[in-house]
Amino acid sequence: MDTSVPGRPETKLQARILTRLRDAGPRSRIELVDHFEVSRTTMGAELGRLTAMGLIAEIGPAASRGGRRSTVIDIAGDIRFVAIAVDTGAVSVAITDGRLRIVAFERTECDVRQGPEPVLELAAERARGLLAKAGVDRPLGVGVGVPCPVDFRRGITVATPVMPGWDGYPVRDLLGRWFECPVVLDNDVNVMALGEQHAGAARTVENFLFVKIGAGVGCGIVAKGELYRGMDGCAGDIGHIQVADSDAVCACGNSGCLEATFGGEALARDALEAVRSGRSPMLGELLERDGTLNAAAVAEAVAAGDATSLQLVRTGGRRVGEVLSGLVSFFNPSLIVLGGGLAVLGHVLLAEIRSVIYRRSLPLATKNLPIVLSDVGEHAAVIGAARLVSDEAYGVPR
Amino acid sequence: MDTSVPGRPETKLQARILTRLRDAGPRSRIELVDHFEVSRTTMGAELGRLTAMGLIAEIGPAASRGGRRSTVIDIAGDIRFVAIAVDTGAVSVAITDGRLRIVAFERTECDVRQGPEPVLELAAERARGLLAKAGVDRPLGVGVGVPCPVDFRRGITVATPVMPGWDGYPVRDLLGRWFECPVVLDNDVNVMALGEQHAGAARTVENFLFVKIGAGVGCGIVAKGELYRGMDGCAGDIGHIQVADSDAVCACGNSGCLEATFGGEALARDALEAVRSGRSPMLGELLERDGTLNAAAVAEAVAAGDATSLQLVRTGGRRVGEVLSGLVSFFNPSLIVLGGGLAVLGHVLLAEIRSVIYRRSLPLATKNLPIVLSDVGEHAAVIGAARLVSDEAYGVPR
Numbered sequence: 001m002d003t004s005v006p007g008r009p010e011t012k013l014q015a016r017i018l019t020r021l022r023d024a025g026p027r028s029r030i031e032l033v034d035h036f037e038v039s040r041t042t043m044g045a046e047l048g049r050l051t052a053m054g055l056i057a058e059i060g061p062a063a064s065r066g067g068r069r070s071t072v073i074d075i076a077g078d079i080r081f082v083a084i085a086v087d088t089g090a091v092s093v094a095i096t097d098g099r100l101r102i103v104a105f106e107r108t109e110c111d112v113r114q115g116p117e118p119v120l121e122l123a124a125e126r127a128r129g130l131l132a133k134a135g136v137d138r139p140l141g142v143g144v145g146v147p148c149p150v151d152f153r154r155g156i157t158v159a160t161p162v163m164p165g166w167d168g169y170p171v172r173d174l175l176g177r178w179f180e181c182p183v184v185l186d187n188d189v190n191v192m193a194l195g196e197q198h199a200g201a202a203r204t205v206e207n208f209l210f211v212k213i214g215a216g217v218g219c220g221i222v223a224k225g226e227l228y229r230g231m232d233g234c235a236g237d238i239g240h241i242q243v244a245d246s247d248a249v250c251a252c253g254n255s256g257c258l259e260a261t262f263g264g265e266a267l268a269r270d271a272l273e274a275v276r277s278g279r280s281p282m283l284g285e286l287l288e289r290d291g292t293l294n295a296a297a298v299a300e301a302v303a304a305g306d307a308t309s310l311q312l313v314r315t316g317g318r319r320v321g322e323v324l325s326g327l328v329s330f331f332n333p334s335l336i337v338l339g340g341g342l343a344v345l346g347h348v349l350l351a352e353i354r355s356v357i358y359r360r361s362l363p364l365a366t367k368n369l370p371i372v373l374s375d376v377g378e379h380a381a382v383i384g385a386a387r388l389v390s391d392e393a394y395g396v397p398r
Numbered sequence: 399m400d401t402s403v404p405g406r407p408e409t410k411l412q413a414r415i416l417t418r419l420r421d422a423g424p425r426s427r428i429e430l431v432d433h434f435e436v437s438r439t440t441m442g443a444e445l446g447r448l449t450a451m452g453l454i455a456e457i458g459p460a461a462s463r464g465g466r467r468s469t470v471i472d473i474a475g476d477i478r479f480v481a482i483a484v485d486t487g488a489v490s491v492a493i494t495d496g497r498l499r500i501v502a503f504e505r506t507e508c509d510v511r512q513g514p515e516p517v518l519e520l521a522a523e524r525a526r527g528l529l530a531k532a533g534v535d536r537p538l539g540v541g542v543g544v545p546c547p548v549d550f551r552r553g554i555t556v557a558t559p560v561m562p563g564w565d566g567y568p569v570r571d572l573l574g575r576w577f578e579c580p581v582v583l584d585n586d587v588n589v590m591a592l593g594e595q596h597a598g599a600a601r602t603v604e605n606f607l608f609v610k611i612g613a614g615v616g617c618g619i620v621a622k623g624e625l626y627r628g629m630d631g632c633a634g635d636i637g638h639i640q641v642a643d644s645d646a647v648c649a650c651g652n653s654g655c656l657e658a659t660f661g662g663e664a665l666a667r668d669a670l671e672a673v674r675s676g677r678s679p680m681l682g683e684l685l686e687r688d689g690t691l692n693a694a695a696v697a698e699a700v701a702a703g704d705a706t707s708l709q710l711v712r713t714g715g716r717r718v719g720e721v722l723s724g725l726v727s728f729f730n731p732s733l734i735v736l737g738g739g740l741a742v743l744g745h746v747l748l749a750e751i752r753s754v755i756y757r758r759s760l761p762l763a764t765k766n767l768p769i770v771l772s773d774v775g776e777h778a779a780v781i782g783a784a785r786l787v788s789d790e791a792y793g794v795p796r
Binding site: 011012037149158205206207219221223224226228229230231232233234235236237238240241242244252254322323325326327329330331332333334360361362364365367368369 | 409410435547556603604605617619621622624626627628629630631632633634635636638639640642650652720721723724725727728729730731732758759760762763765766767
């Protein structure tokens with residue numbers, strides 16, 4: 001494989017050509033001329049420069065439309081991105097091609113609370129292994145998703161009580177030195193939303209919400225086809241929206257926050273409490289068997305007919321639904337995708353969330369609103385992380 | 399004045415040149431070349447076509463930057479837009495120039511419940527009068543804001559219980575026939591948000607919320623510099639978000655909706671109730687004096703030290719603040735602008751809203767978040783309506 005490093009796009013049009021090829025697949029020269037409303041000369045010059053940079057390649061003749069034959073252009077076949085998705089309990093690493101198709105994937109258990117160095121070293125080691133196996137010297141970029149707030153412009157992680165040691169850590173610069181290429185860092189919810197947009201149910205919609213119910217609750221927002229981060233990059237922080245009937249104290253210092261009442265942490269707490277108070281002998285058996293109680297255990301108990309577990313899931317779903325129904329009125333999305341660890345609770349949770357949203361929101365906003373579980377699953381975060389850094393590598397203006 | 403009708407832009411670049419001149423003011427040819435990263439030849443050709451269409455004009459030489467002198471370009475001085483802002487109790491009509499500066503303005507009291515024909519006929523009559531006085535044969539476009547939901551793509555008004563006769567009314571097509579030019583219709587909250595973006599506190603920010611507290615409560619959303627309407631055009635419908643401690647029945651059929659607990663209608667209802675129950679002799683005097691109670695009367699009572707009125711405003715402000723604090727967590731805006739009839743309650747209302755938002759939202763989302771009253775006031779809607787139709791006339795892709 002050629003070891004020369006591709007160049008960086010210089011114009012907005014070059015960036016738009018590259019992202020068009022990435023998202024829509026190979027296109028003929030004529031189709032690109034028509035799509036971007038530029039002259040053949042301008043398009044020819046831009047494609048020439050992108051070819052010289054090693055970013056695109058001709059892959060064959062186009063079907064004839066009469067007149068001179070056009071050629072089909074694709075992203076260069078040897079381009080590779082590294083995608084790293086850090087979760088609270090594991091690190092996923094993928095290698096993708098220039099159109100973000102996964103060519104290698106590896107998931108390793110790993111506790112994020114160890115702090116950034118061991119986690120990032122593990123991720124980098126796995127990435128180097130996958131790159132070496134694929135014969136790639138240097139990726140075109142590294143995209144990273146982490147389960148905590150991020151200062152997107154500076155590429156650093158931001159304080160969170162549950163991840164000691166990560167506050168202000170220069171993830172972007174460190175990985176940039178290690179891999180000698182552009183690195184882009186964002187929070188896990190945003191990269192998962194991008195993954196859903198690129199490869200999931202959200203592929204065909206312009207405005208959607210990706211709701212992650214994991215240890216906490218967060219939301220990725222795509223408006224008019226683009227990720228919306230808000231002023232400080234903390235848009236979608238819905239875990240701290242207040243729910244109506246709760247005084248549960250939250251790690252943020254307020255009470256009644258959504259994620260203090262439902263989410264992986266809250267569900268584990270409530271399941272333990274149900275065992276201690278004797279309300280669920282079945283959860284008690286599962287606790288004895290596994291030594292701990294998590295969402296999967298609650299899902300198992302629900303499937304086995306445990307009424308207390310069913311009630312925990314329904315109450316949680318109702319609270320998520322109440323918050324989301326307000327957001328549906330505000331944002332009028334075309335789609336809501338649910339993902340994260342608590343997606344294991346499946347259709348029981350989904351049905352409760354749906355019923356609250358359909359009941360509480362105005363008919364105009366919900367008449368065409370699908371609310372679905374993610375079908376990209378564990379790949380959403382790495383595909384989204386690759387997409388994020390591909391924007392950078394393809395010269396998309398921030 | 400030249401009576402020929404200007405042409406319609408044909409390319410995206412032409413649209414971008416026109417909106418750049420509209421929003422940033424006159425620019426030299428060289429500045430436009432630099433800004434849009436195109437060749438002098440391309441820019442020269444586009445400016446030539448826009449000049450031939452009568453949409454732009456040279457207004458003088460640019461300050462020298464060394465080398466050949468550049469010329470300064472502006473939107474053609476004879477371009478005029480008509481802007482119509484229908485409110486529940488009045489119709490405002492303005493004529494603006496091509497940069498949306500108001501050259502004539504007239505506000506006429508008028509009850510929207512008469513139905514669309516008399517209201518629109520009155521608006522058109524006023525507009526024709528102002529156009530004739532200015533010697534304008536035909537405007538380049540007519541922008542319209544109405545206080546009800548709108549099907550933006552079809553240019554029709556949508557059912558609302560408080561505006562009988564407006565359901566499905568073809569406002570756009572009717573006015574298009576009357577004025578023989580493009581017409582764009584949107585709801586009042588969206589056009590007010592656009593007015594704030596063009597001429598108000600929101601001029602310099604990319605992401606903000608305009609919250610109108612009038613008879614009801616609604617919100618205009620600007621994300622990344624553009625109005626966000628959502629899938630069905632009903633984004634920002636925050637009047638029907640549920641508040642925590644209310645079971646007030648709403649016109650929509652649900653209970654506990656924000657606008658069932660606060661807004662012009664709800665405040666008038668609660669003020670009357672305070673009189674009937676004897677809790678506010680001062681409101682009783684104002685009712686006797688005016689024959690009715692509205693927000694202005696409550697403001698007057700607050701200013702005079704009436705504790706019951708103060709409590710009504712504070713309770714209302716708290717409820718608005720609770721809903722907005724959730725939206726701040728979700729949307730992470732750079733600015734919130736408050737407008738509409740209840741802005742007459744001024745800083746008492748604003749202080750309560752601010753205090754709830756600053757207390758309830760996370761520090762990261764509020765550390766730089768100004769929450770202000772509109773300083774564009776009654777002009778916001780007409781400036782925004784003009785801006786809306788100028789996008790259409792200047793060829794901005796929808």
